[in-house]
Amino acid sequence: MPEQYKYPPKSLLFGKVDRQSEVFHKMHESGNQRGEVRLVQHCRTIDSSTHKFYHIHGMNSRHHLDLYFSDKEDMVFGEESFIFPLVNLHYKFSSGHIRGNLLIDISxxxxxxxxxxxxxxxKEMVVLKSNEHCIMEVSxxxxxRTGAYDWKHASSFIVGLEGKRDQHEDIEMRLKSCIKQVLKCNFEQENIISPMVLPLADCVFSALLLDVISKNEDEYMRNLEKIIKLLKPQRQLILFGLLDTTYITVGGHRLHFLKYDESFVKNAFNKLGLVIDYCAVQRRRNVSDLIDHGAIIFVVAHKRE
Structure with a gap:
């Protein structure tokens, strides 16, 4: 099997992080034989044509964090929100092939x-957001500041992966000092941070943003192309997305998601000059009407010269 389709070693997931990941693994103990976890929370039935757009209508950013990223035992999205992306990121960064001065995050x-x-x-990171409330939350x-979201459960998980237990405060300080700017971006513009200009990045990371701001596949391609323009040649784009998804529920509202499959992502990367180095796909592990995704995709690619 080609290296790019190998999943990180199981020891990476279940060896070093046994204590901190316990709350996440407990989520699956109550599931069925396929490892599914059932969570059904009813929200009003909404036609897909009335789904709100994250970058246009906004969303309750704190409710989004509490529902999909908290450390509560009834939070069933631990596999999708934490384990799958964080283990894959640690696995790829630890290889030593992805590093540099500037990383731009557009998520x-x-x-x-x-x-x-x-x-x-x-050494430095710039975080781009298309929503003012999310900028405020990150800042x-x-x-x-008072009322800041507590990411201790996430930093503890990471130091477990790194084999540096009880150093979550150090990793918190490291990340906070690394983030140099949190800026507004607008994909209606060719330069999404106009009138500012950033130096080209050694790595661009994008999680789910293309999914929620793109109305159709053509728009996804145009938005992806704008992201690629922020990247140096031969450097990496890391993308995290949800396959076969039409909505996510936040604050009682359903937000639009563009529905696409794995082949669409791979074809889009190829057409826009990206070479896929690594791809991991994991099917859905829970049953919930809060979100209707079928699988998660994690892709690392480099930009052609």
Whole structure:
């Protein structure tokens, strides 16, 4: 099997992180034989044509974090939100092939846990958000302001992966000092941070943003192309997305997700000059009407010269 389709060693997931990941693994103990976890929370039935757009209508960023990223035992999205992306990120960063001066993060929501591992390998980070509330949420956490979201469960998980138990405060400080700017981006513009200009990045990370701001596949391609323009040749784009998804529920509202499959992502990368180095896909592990995704995809690719 080609290296790019190998999943990280199971020891990486279940060896070093046995204590901290316990709350996440407990989520699956009550599931069926396929490892599914059932969570059904009813929200009003909404036609897909009335789904809200994250970058246009906004969302309750704290409710999004509490529902999909908290450390509560009834939070069934631990596999999708934490284990799968964080283990894959640690696995790829630890290989030593992804590093440099500048990483640009362009992601949906106000989560930061995916940047902990990266802070070991990049001197500076710039975080781009298309939602003002998410900018405020990230800034509140970064500057230790009252009411900031507590990411201790995520930083503890990461230091477990790194074999540095009880050093979550160090990793928190490392990431906060690494983030130099949190800026507004607008994909209606050719330069999404106009009138500013950033130096080309050694790595661009994007999680779910293309999924929620793109109305169709053509728009996804145009938005992806704008992201690629922020990247140096031969450097890496890391993308995390949800396959076969039409909505996510936040604050009682259903937000639009563009439905696409694995082949669409691979074809889009190829057409826009990206060479896939690594791809991992994991099917859905829970049953919930909060979100209707079929699988998770994690891709690392480099930009052609």
């Amino acid at each position: 949906f929501g106000s989560y930061v846990h995916h940047l902990y591992s990266a802070s070991n390998f990049f 509140r956490w970064q500057h230790d």
